[in-house]
Amino acid sequence: MLKVGFSRASVSAAPTHRLLFNLGRVNLATPIGNRSKLIGSVMGSHSTASSQSPKLLFRQLFEKESSTYTYLLADVSHPDKPAVLIDPVDRTVDRDLSVVKELGLKLTYAMNTHVHADHVTGSGLIKSKVPEVKSVISKASGAKADVLIEHGDKIYFGDLFLETRATPGHTSGCVTYVTGDGPDQSQPKMAFTGDALLIRGCGRTDFQSGNSEQLYKSVHSQIFSLPKDTCIYPAHDYKGFTVSTVGEEMLYNPRLTKDEGTFKGIMANLNLAYPKMIDVAVPANLVCGYQDLIPKSS
Amino acid sequence: MLKVGFSRASVSAAPTHRLLFNLGRVNLATPIGNRSKLIGSVMGSHSTASSQSPKLLFRQLFEKESSTYTYLLADVSHPDKPAVLIDPVDRTVDRDLSVVKELGLKLTYAMNTHVHADHVTGSGLIKSKVPEVKSVISKASGAKADVLIEHGDKIYFGDLFLETRATPGHTSGCVTYVTGDGPDQSQPKMAFTGDALLIRGCGRTDFQSGNSEQLYKSVHSQIFSLPKDTCIYPAHDYKGFTVSTVGEEMLYNPRLTKDEGTFKGIMANLNLAYPKMIDVAVPANLVCGYQDLIPKSS
Numbered sequence: 001m002l003k004v005g006f007s008r009a010s011v012s013a014a015p016t017h018r019l020l021f022n023l024g025r026v027n028l029a030t031p032i033g034n035r036s037k038l039i040g041s042v043m044g045s046h047s048t049a050s051s052q053s054p055k056l057l058f059r060q061l062f063e064k065e066s067s068t069y070t071y072l073l074a075d076v077s078h079p080d081k082p083a084v085l086i087d088p089v090d091r092t093v094d095r096d097l098s099v100v101k102e103l104g105l106k107l108t109y110a111m112n113t114h115v116h117a118d119h120v121t122g123s124g125l126i127k128s129k130v131p132e133v134k135s136v137i138s139k140a141s142g143a144k145a146d147v148l149i150e151h152g153d154k155i156y157f158g159d160l161f162l163e164t165r166a167t168p169g170h171t172s173g174c175v176t177y178v179t180g181d182g183p184d185q186s187q188p189k190m191a192f193t194g195d196a197l198l199i200r201g202c203g204r205t206d207f208q209s210g211n212s213e214q215l216y217k218s219v220h221s222q223i224f225s226l227p228k229d230t231c232i233y234p235a236h237d238y239k240g241f242t243v244s245t246v247g248e249e250m251l252y253n254p255r256l257t258k259d260e261g262t263f264k265g266i267m268a269n270l271n272l273a274y275p276k277m278i279d280v281a282v283p284a285n286l287v288c289g290y291q292d293l294i295p296k297s298s
Numbered sequence: 299m300l301k302v303g304f305s306r307a308s309v310s311a312a313p314t315h316r317l318l319f320n321l322g323r324v325n326l327a328t329p330i331g332n333r334s335k336l337i338g339s340v341m342g343s344h345s346t347a348s349s350q351s352p353k354l355l356f357r358q359l360f361e362k363e364s365s366t367y368t369y370l371l372a373d374v375s376h377p378d379k380p381a382v383l384i385d386p387v388d389r390t391v392d393r394d395l396s397v398v399k400e401l402g403l404k405l406t407y408a409m410n411t412h413v414h415a416d417h418v419t420g421s422g423l424i425k426s427k428v429p430e431v432k433s434v435i436s437k438a439s440g441a442k443a444d445v446l447i448e449h450g451d452k453i454y455f456g457d458l459f460l461e462t463r464a465t466p467g468h469t470s471g472c473v474t475y476v477t478g479d480g481p482d483q484s485q486p487k488m489a490f491t492g493d494a495l496l497i498r499g500c501g502r503t504d505f506q507s508g509n510s511e512q513l514y515k516s517v518h519s520q521i522f523s524l525p526k527d528t529c530i531y532p533a534h535d536y537k538g539f540t541v542s543t544v545g546e547e548m549l550y551n552p553r554l555t556k557d558e559g560t561f562k563g564i565m566a567n568l569n570l571a572y573p574k575m576i577d578v579a580v581p582a583n584l585v586c587g588y589q590d591l592i593p594k595s596s
Contacts, residue, residue, distance in 0.1 A: 062538035064362065070538075095537060102550050239393060240360035240368075242540065252400050 053186045055160060056179075057081075057103065060233065060242060061096060063089040066119035066277070067236050070096060071192055074105045075158025082157040084109040086177060086192050087235050088122030090289060096122065097129060108157055111136040113194025113235055114174040115143050115285040117208060117278040124289025135288040140166065141173025143286045149175065159184050165222040167196040169215020170203030176223060178230075188229040191246070197223050198234045199241040202255055205267050207275070208282065212267035216260045224250055351484045353458060354477075355379075355401065358531065358540060359394060361387040364417035364575070365534050368394060369490055372403045373456025380455040382407040384475060384490050385533050386420030388587060394420065395427060406455055409434040411492025411533055412472040413441050413583040415506060415576040422587025433586040438464065439471025441584045447473065457482050463520040465494040467513020468501030474521060476528075486527040489544070495521050496532045497539040500553055503565045505573070506580065510565035514558050522548055 055077040061070040066089065074083035083105035088096055100107050110123035110133050123135040123145070134146035136155065149155070151166035155177070162177040176193045179186040195203025197219050205212040223232075228247035249256065255266050275281075284290075353375040359368040364387065372381035381403040386394055398405050408421035408431050421433040421443070432444035434453065447453070449464035453475070460475040474491045477484040493501030495517050503510040521530075526545035547554065553564050573579075582588075 060540045062360070062540065064365075064538060067362075092538060095539075099539075102546065240362060240390060241393075241397075242358045242360065248400065 053160070053184060055158070055184050056186050057105075058190075059099065061092065061099070063092045063119065065091065067238050068119055069233065069235060069237065070122070071233060072096065072099065073157065073160070073162075074103070075160045078158030080158070081105045082108045084111055084155065084157050084162070085122070085126070086111045087113055087116075087194070088126060090120040090122045090125050093122040093125045093129070097126065107133050109134050109136050109147070109155060111155065111177065112145070112285070112288065113177065113192060114138070114171045115141050115208065115282060116235070117275045117281050119277060120281050120284045121289040124284075124287065127290075137288060138164070138166070138173045138175045140168065141171065143173070143288060144290075145288045151175075154180070161185075162192070167193070167218035167222050169205060169211055169218045170195040172209035172211075174218070178226065188231055189227060190231045190233055191223060191226060192233050193223060194235045197232060197249060197253075197256070199232065199237055199244040199249070200239075200253055202253070204270060204272055206270070206272065207278070212264045213260065215267075216256070216263050219256050351458070351482060353456070353482050354484050355403075356488075357397065359390065359397070361390045361417065363389065365536050366417055367531065367533060367535065368420070369531060370394065370397065371455065371458070371460075372401070373458045376456030378456070379403045380406045382409055382453065382455050382460070383420070383424070384409045385411055385414075385492070386424060388418040388420045388423050391420040391423045391427070395424065405431050407432050407434050407445070407453060409453065409475065410443070410583070410586065411475065411490060412436070412469045413439050413506065413580060414533070415573045415579050417575060418579050418582045419587040422582075422585065425588075435586060436462070436464070436471045436473045438466065439469065441471070441586060442588075443586045449473075452478070459483075460490070465491070465516035465520050467503060467509055467516045468493040470507035470509075472501075472516070476524065486529055487525060488529045488531055489521060489524060490531050491521060492533045495530060495547060495551075495554070497530065497535055497542040497547070498537075498551055500551070502568060502570055504568070504570065505576070510562045511558065513565075514554070514561050517554050
């Protein structure tokens with residue numbers, strides 16, 4: 001008999017009795033062989049939504065119109081509680097800064113994983129409201145920012161840091177930010193993959209110097225090489241998922257589990273509509289959201 | 299000089315140099331007095347999105363149309379990996395069951411925090427697809443279900459459990475499910491508050507036997523009495539928040555930080571529209587989603 005059951009007891013008193021249901025096994029295929037080994041390593045001893053560093057405060061925030069996730073990370077063991085935002089959106093900057101203020105954090109970086117085509121980054125608006133904040137984007141993106149990062153660069157906030165991994169393919173300047181190694185850092189690791197790797201999907205490769213062959217190599221060499229229990233936090237989700245793991249995506253991503261040739265075929269035949277925001281978003285994001293500072297053409 | 303900075307180094311090599319930015323303090327009010335004490339206890343040594351039990355797998359899932367959060371919890375240390383879903387939505391049942399299958403879990407309970415008025419619960423549809431699953435709702439809700447729970451009841455999945463706290467006020471049958479006490483259980487605790495307590499808000503009290511005085515008492519006696527670092531996971535969010543804490547809501551909830559009289563005045567003057575789904579959702583949810591089994595009136 002399973003210990004799965006239902007116990008009736010007052011909140012403050014010891015349980016007086018426990019009703020146990022003898023439940024049959026549900027009719028779901030059990031992973032076998034390599035699958036069960038991989039799943040075991042994904043789920044063995046941790047919560048996949050957790051970030052188990054005693055120093056790290058972590059918040060996932062959602063912008064519904066563009067289905068964008070913004071991430072707030074802070075070192076709350078540091079006296080200044082330094083914090084970073086990854087992929088802020090212009091429409092939700094006030095919400096994000098309100099949370100930063102309420103939690104007593106000191107925002108230091110507004111980081112972008114890439115030049116987005118579907119929304120305007122919040123990094124420019126954040127800088128206009130909190131001038132000390134530095135905008136961050138990859139040098140390879142061709143965009144302007146206070147800090148232009150490259151593969152291998154580390155962004156510190158207190159004792160914690162994010163390491164930059166170049167993951168081009170959706171755009172030529174895409175990066176993935178990965179939490180660091182060491183006893184103070186998040187365990188399991190967390191990877192902020194932008195549009196390179198989405199949960200059970202990936203970013204399109206048909207504009208902004210997109211290249212499906214490059215994206216395939218990026219994901220396999222830079223993300224799938226991380227520990228299997230690394231939490232995947234993408235820039236978007238359209239189905240209501242909030243987190244996945246490297247191990248899960250290696251098993252169940254419908255595109256990136258395929259061989260490279262099949263993947264390229266899938267990406268070449270998506271027949272997606274032209275992004276409605278691209279002509280506004282890309283020029284603005286090439287200056288990290290400082291769109292109002294661009295001289296208007298006469 | 300702060301240690302907040304930016305380091306350029308190859309991924310595999312030791313940092314060769316570190317550029318440090320001497321950042322001024324951002325222009326944000328710092329909480330003082332009781333506020334800073336409370337905030338300290340909220341953020342001291344944990345991630346507020348985490349569920350730090352080595353046994354617990356936790357997933358937050360979102361249904362965009364009704365802005366509903368569904369929660370998946372499982373004991374992955376148990377050989378059967380027993381799992382529960384809290385507040386599943388009919389439209390996203392296939393997604394939820396797919397995740398359950400991919401993670402190798404055995405779904406045992408489809409639990410409802412209350413009779414929802416804005417969407418149809420997924421518990422009936424889940425039972426039609428996985429008959430072993432038991433639907434759960436409070437006895438006080440007046441709804442039908444396989445398991446009718448009351449204040450103090452515990453729902454076990456493996457070695458983990460959720461404790462039921464009666465939190466009426468939004469509806470007369472609302473409950474909050476709280477993770478258990480003990481070394482195996484989540485630390486910090488997690489509270490699934492339904493519509494009783496939302497992040498910086500609360501459920502309306504103008505239909506389904508709603509009562510603002512009762513809601514105020516429920517939140518203060520049953521939720522705000524939990525440890526300050528307890529993570530608040532509501533049934534809905536409309537602004538893109540995913541999690542809060544008891545400590546945060548005690549400081550920043552714009553309604554429930556007020557005295558009872560002011561709260562009742564706020565709730566009496568919301569002037570909200572009649573819920574567009576209520577006439578479909580409530581009858582269906584009173585039978586936990588088995589709406590197709592209700593005899594049609596001739």
